[in-house]
Amino acid sequence: MEKSLLSKSGIIFDIxxxxxxxxxxxxxxxxIKGCPLxxxxxxxxxxxxxxxEIMYSKNLCSLCKRCIEVCSSNALKEVNGRIKVDRELCRVCxxxxxxxxxxxxxxxxxxxxVDEVLSVVEKDRIFYERSGGGITLSGGExxxxxxxxxxxxAACKDKGLHTVIETSGYQKWELLWPVIINTDLVLLDIKIMDSSLHKEVIGVPNELILDNAKRISESGKEIIIxxxxIPGYNDSIDNLSNTAExxxxxxxxxxxxxxYHRLGESKYERLGRKYELKDIKVPSKEYLEHLVDRLQKYNLEIRIGG
Ligand code: SF4
Ligand code: SF4
Known part of the structure; x- marks a missing residue:
């Protein structure tokens, strides 16, 4: 394995x-941290x-104000019983x-x-071998x-590990392919088939995503869509049927x-952001089974959950 590959660095937020x-x-x-959608x-x-970025948990905070005292950027102040950060001033020191x-x-x-991540990933090699597992790159994007x-x-493949990527596929092909070439299984998120609705809801159109999906599949790589x-956003039979087609x-x-689930909701508050989907209900098991039934005619294996 080339040293230059092992020393490449990136920003992650968890392993x-x-x-x-x-x-x-x-x-x-x-x-991996960062997402274009x-x-x-x-x-x-x-x-x-x-x-x-800084995350703050109000429920753990005793309002001792030690953080305010130490911040030389004057980015912190107490507002209504919580410590508020001015993200313009914060240098994330x-x-x-x-x-x-x-x-x-x-x-x-x-x-x-890469070397640092690999040393963590390799610790569980024995579990991968017994279970058919490996590494998955997720995000973010x-x-x-x-x-x-x-x-x-590339480093993982060099070590003989099974590789999966969870992606929206939103990237130029020239930059996407060097990632996919060392991927055994692509878990490709397709959210909305109508491109203008995709842009309205997610911020970008979907042509690039669909074109990449086609090219990845043509390359012979295994894809699961x-x-x-998300009730009210993309759960219409039309959208699901178009995706299956x-x-x-x-x-x-x-x-x-x-x-859809709400497990990430509290994190919005901890980042000082607003959660927009407060009124959406988690879909029931019966409803999901009904959707699976409606897609049976496409002769695909359809599963609930990932
Ligand atoms: S005031 Fe600041 S330092 Fe004190 S508990 Fe809250 S977050 Fe931590
Ligand atoms: S600049 Fe940001 S990270 Fe550094 S002490 Fe102030 S609030 Fe905390």
Whole structure:
């Protein structure tokens, strides 16, 4: 393995070991920071910006104000019983996190090298071998840091590990392909088939995503299409049928429906952002089974959950 690949660095926000989601077997999930899309249902809002940020948990805070005292940027003040950060002034130096005795402040994001990530991933090689698992790159969007993701997956393949990427596919082909070439399984999120609605809801049109899906499939790589099922946004039979039809057309054999959940909601508050989907209800098991029934005619394997 070339030294230059091992020393490539990128920004991640978590590494999760022993996961049984996001690919076969037992896996280590590496969460890459940064995403070009703006899905209002995003369960990992801390993944959206590529830069480091501060998260604050009001419920842990004792209002001791040690953080305010130590901040030389004057970015912190107490407002209505909570510590408010001015993100324009904050340099994310981390001093306030160091002095907080309650663990109420945390820096999200860390710059790491391929070599550093690999040393964590390799710890569980024995579990991968027994279960058919490996590494999954997730995010955020792994394609937002294409050179780092490509180098990390190349290093993993060099070590004989099974590789999965969870992606929206929103990236120029020239930057996407060097990542995918070392990927065994692509978990491709397709949210909305109508491009103008895609742009309205998510911020970008979907032609690039669909074109990349087609090209990846033509390359012979295995793809599973994943659809987050968000009531009122993309759960119409029309949208799901169009996605299934597209999958069939490009040779994809499996679709996963990922039901909307609210597990990420509290993180919005901790980042000082607003959660826009407060009124959306989590879809019931019966409703999801009904959607699966409606898609049976496409001769695809349809699963609920990832
Ligand atoms: S140092 Fe921690 S506990 Fe004290 S006010 Fe700041 S955030 Fe709250
Ligand atoms: S990270 Fe540094 S600049 Fe930002 S609020 Fe904390 S002490 Fe101030």
């Amino acid at each position: 999760q070991r022993y996961s049984i989601h996001d690919g076969p077997g037992i896996r280590t999930i590496v969460f 703006k899905c209002p249902w995003c369960a990992n809002p801390e993944s959206q910006k590529m830069t480091l 981390g001093k306030c996190c160091q002095v907080c005795l309650m663990d109420a402040r945390k820096i999200v994001g860390k710059r790491v090298t 792994p394609l937002m840091q294409p050179e780092f993701s490509a180098a990390l997956l 994943r659809i987050p099922v 597209f999958a069939t057309k490009i040779g994809v054999k499996e679709i996963h429906l990922l039901p």
